[in-house]
Amino acid sequence: MAKMLGLLLCLLAASGPAQSAQSSEGLIQFARMQAMSSDDYSRPPPDSLDWYEVTLPDNWNMTRPDRGGGVWYRASVDLPENATQHMGILLSNFSMNASIWWDGWKLVSGGQMEEPLSRNWHTPLYASLDTDRLKKGRHWLYIYIKGYPNDAAGIGNVSFGPESILLPTYNQRFFVQRTLSIIALACTILLAFGACLMWLLQSRQNVAFKWVFLAALTWSVVISNFVIHNPPMQRFYWESLVDGALELYTLLMLLLVLQVLGLKKTLLKRSLALLFASGWLVILMFGNDAVLMAWAMPMHTLDALIFLYLLWLCVRSWLQQNNRNAVVLALIFLIQMVFAVHDWWAVYFANQLETVLIMQIGPTTMLIVITAWMLHGFSKSLQLSKTYTERIEAEVMSVTDRLKQEQAKMVQMQKQQALAEEHERLTRELHDGVGADLATMSCMFRDGTNNDKIMADMVAHALLDMRMVMDGIVEDCRDVGMIMGALRQRFQDRMKETGIKLSWNVQGLPIRCELIDRSSALHLMRIIQESLTNVIRHANADWVEVRASMPDQTDAMVLIEVIDNGQGIAPEMIPGKGLANMKQRAGMAKGTLDIQTSPQCGVHISLRLPVSMTD
Amino acid sequence: MSTLLNDSEADKLIAVLIIEDDSMMRRHFERVIAEHPRLTLFGSAGDCKAGLKLLQKRPDVMLVDLGLPDGNGMSLIRELKSVYPSSEAIVVSIFTEEEKVVGAIRAGASGYLLKDMPTEDIGASIIDVFQGGSPINPSIARYILRAVSGRREDSDEEKQPAAELSAREIEVLNLIARGYSRREIASILALSTHTVVTHVRHIYEKLEVHSRNEAVFEACQQGLITIHG
The missing domain is CATH 1.10.10.10 (Winged helix-like DNA-binding domain superfamily/Winged helix DNA-binding domain)
Structure with a gap:
């Protein structure tokens, strides 16, 4: 990059405007020539006509304002001796087309002389002379120039001298004016393609890339004016196209800068776009060459002003918001400005026919730098987003870990709580059941009660109670049928002893009809146990039926009934401790307990508990 | 196994071997069996080793506790059933030991006796099993x-x-x-x-x-x- 820049600076120095007379031996630079207007480019006008003197360079904008067409220039060259080396004639600058003649022979031509004229925008023209044509004596050099009015037509420096000196100079200028322009065109098209790709790849979100893409596209049209020798259309349309592209380029630059700086300026954007578009359309439809030229000048000035304004915007953004992007953008713009100022100076202050125009390379250079800068930003943002992604992933991992730990802690706590509840339940049941029996027995022993039958009964009761607790608590069984089965198993022997007939009817219970709560199993057993104990102790019955069913499949309630044919409960006995306990247990199991009794008609206990059907 | 026994077989006393490490319990069973008119005490042991020796002498029924000090009663059941397939093994269990009882059934036991069973039921249960009954509970x-x-x-x-x-x-x-x-x-x-x-x-x-x-x-x-x- 630095090398290229160095080369470019060297070229600029070499192609500087001050290319006046070189005092190398045998080199003639013509300061004056004779001129004659003529549209006949096929042969030089005769000597008899009235040739007039002109000073070189001859800039038609000044010497022939508002006039185009063709002009013959001539000068005589006196050779004191036969030449011993090849000589050459170099036209450093001319516009638009030229041909070089020597002693009435056409040596070289810049292309088509008819409309549309071949475009030789500042491209040098060189003619080589071998020694046969360089005999001792007087020779005549003729140069024919054809150009357009007010379009910087004319002829620049004309040199005659040894080929060894002139050819390198020609090559140098040719490189700057044409080769470099071709390279710039290729670069610009590539750039447009790249920026377009970047814009599309980022889902058209980075608008800056879009503006760069379009700017590069329009600028490639502008550069082709330096590259395309014979445009595929009439000169007016070609000039209109190039001028329109130039204005569009300015507008796109404005959009790019506003985008990068984050400014809106909608009115400015719209009015400029409207001005450019309407001016261009009006000229294209109604104008001609002269109007186009007249319109182009103020527009070029406006372009320059807009670029100055953009520069100012950048500087302001930097000063006010310390926007580093603005500084970079301003510096990048300065690159283009250097090229532009050079050409502006060349056109308005120096004689542009003595200089080269380099503006065609400026924007390309600038666009390359801008794209590189944006790509740099893009790759940085990619890296940043990668870093962010990694950071977020790490964060998510740590949060997940923490959540897992919390969850484990929660599970642990729930387990502990469940264990504590279970512990409390077990303690309460043992205390109320086996504990109470053992305490009673202990008292009876101490009191010296010596009734073996009662003692054996108490032990049997305590054992039974313990089995119930184990069935209800230790075993994880919620199936109502099976709980009832366990209950009967435990109660079987006691019922047998009492001689009360037990009618067991749990057939109406569907299989896999389960209590919704595990702890309800013991409540169910306790309630039925209490009911049966009451029947044994108080009912004076000889028959009891235990019935389990599911009257309504839809409401998911199981109905368990204990019906005896005893004496019933007298009204004053109803609020007993045992019954209250049963009701409380039914409530804890989220069920209801209903007791129906009347004297001599037995007791009918109905327990309803919520269940779920599992498959 | 048939429940249809001829008179001589029916009159024959059923020889019961007791393998139970709890001496109180063992004595309780010994007494019940000795007193029962149709049962006779074949022998009794308090551990696996002694039990293994005794079962080689072909008892009709073996009452066995699963948790013995020198091993598992399950191995005794397997041994008995492999040596004398027609002899019956009965597990002596306390309540809520269903898992062990079922394990023993899988090992070849034909039934179980609960330790706190009413005394008068013990003999009946043994005879029931010997005659082909299979005690089961909910x-x-x-x-x-x-x-x-x-x-x-x-x-x-x-x-x-x-x-x-x-x-x-x-x-x-x-x-x-x-x-x-x-x-x-x-x-x-x-x-x-x-x-x-x-x-x-x-x-x-x-x-x-x-x-x-x-x-x-x-x-x-x-x-x-x-x-x-």
């Missing part, structure tokens, strides 16, 4: 149902591959688990009590066969035996 039925259904995969019990029980056998088990007696089941299903008993017997046999197959499978896996075929 807890054991529940346990077997759970084991064969394989539904309770979340339970803590070790998973035992289910034996293939017939629908009728499952039905019988379900009724037993719901507290119905053999006679009640017979009337609900319109069967004879004898058929219900046979169903239970089959269930036990299937559990045992299944268990034996498992043992063979495991032995194959461990390379202890090779099956040629």
Whole structure:
């Protein structure tokens, strides 16, 4: 990059405007020539006509304002001796087309002389002379120039001298004016393609890339004016196209800068776009060459002003918001400005026919730098987003870990709580059941009660109670049928002893009809146990039926009934401790307990508990 | 096994071997058996070693506690059933030991005795088993149902591959688990009590066969035996 820049600076120095007379031996630079207007480019006008003197360079904008067409220039060259080396004639600058003649022979031509004229925008023209044509004596050099009015037509420096000196100079200028322009065109098209790709790849979100893409596209049209020798259309349309592209380029630059700086300026954007578009359309439809030229000048000035304004915007953004992007953008713009100022100076202050125009390379250079800068930003943002992604992933991992730990802690706590509840339940049941029996027995022993039958009964009761607790608590069984089965198993022997007939009817219970709560199993057993104990102790019955069913499949309630044919409960006995306990247990199991009794008609206990059907 | 015994066999006393490490319990059983008109005490032991010696002498029935100081009563059941297949093994258990009881049934036991059973029932239960009865209660039925259904995969019990029980056998088990007696089941299903008993017997046999197959499978896996075929 630095090398290229160095080369470019060297070229600029070499192609500087001050290319006046070189005092190398045998080199003639013509300061004056004779001129004659003529549209006949096929042969030089005769000597008899009235040739007039002109000073070189001859800039038609000044010497022939508002006039185009063709002009013959001539000068005589006196050779004191036969030449011993090849000589050459170099036209450093001319516009638009030229041909070089020597002693009435056409040596070289810049292309088509008819409309549309071949475009030789500042491209040098060189003619080589071998020694046969360089005999001792007087020779005549003729140069024919054809150009357009007010379009910087004319002829620049004309040199005659040894080929060894002139050819390198020609090559140098040719490189700057044409080769470099071709390279710039290729670069610009590539750039447009790249920026377009970047814009599309980022889902058209980075608008800056879009503006760069379009700017590069329009600028490639502008550069082709330096590259395309014979445009595929009439000169007016070609000039209109190039001028329109130039204005569009300015507008796109404005959009790019506003985008990068984050400014809106909608009115400015719209009015400029409207001005450019309407001016261009009006000229294209109604104008001609002269109007186009007249319109182009103020527009070029406006372009320059807009670029100055953009520069100012950048500087302001930097000063006010310390926007580093603005500084970079301003510096990048300065690159283009250097090229532009050079050409502006060349056109308005120096004689542009003595200089080269380099503006065609400026924007390309600038666009390359801008794209590189944006790509740099893009790759940085990619890296940043990668870093962010990694950071977020790490964060998510740590949060997940923490959540897992919390969850484990929660599970642990729930387990502990469940264990504590279970512990409390077990303690309460043992205390109320086996504990109470053992305490009673202990008292009876101490009191010296010596009734073996009662003692054996108490032990049997305590054992039974313990089995119930184990069935209800230790075993994880919620199936109502099976709980009832366990209950009967435990109660079987006691019922047998009492001689009360037990009618067991749990057939109406569907299989896999389960209590919704595990702890309800013991409540169910306790309630039925209490009911049966009451029947044994108080009912004076000889028959009891235990019935389990599911009257309504839809409401998911199981109905368990204990019906005896005893004496019933007298009204004053109803609020007993045992019954209250049963009701409380039914409530804890989220069920209801209903007791129906009347004297001599037995007791009918109905327990309803919520269940779920599992498959 | 047939319940139809001829007179001489019916008159013969049933020789019962007791293997129980709790001396109080052992004496209790010894007394009950000695006093029973149809039972005779074959011998008694307090540990595996002594029990193993005694069972070689062919008792008719062996009462065995599973938790012995020098080993598991289960091995004694297997030994007895392999040496004298016609002898019966009965597990002596306290309540809520269904898992162990079912394990013992799988090892070849034909029934169980609860330690706190009314004294007068002990003899009857032994005779019942000897004559081909298969005692069962809701807890054991529940346990077997759970084991064969394989539904309770979340339970803590070790998973035992289910034996293939017939629908009728499952039905019988379900009724037993719901507290119905053999006679009640017979009337609900319109069967004879004898058929219900046979169903239970089959269930036990299937559990045992299944268990034996498992043992063979495991032995194959461990390379202890090779099956040629």
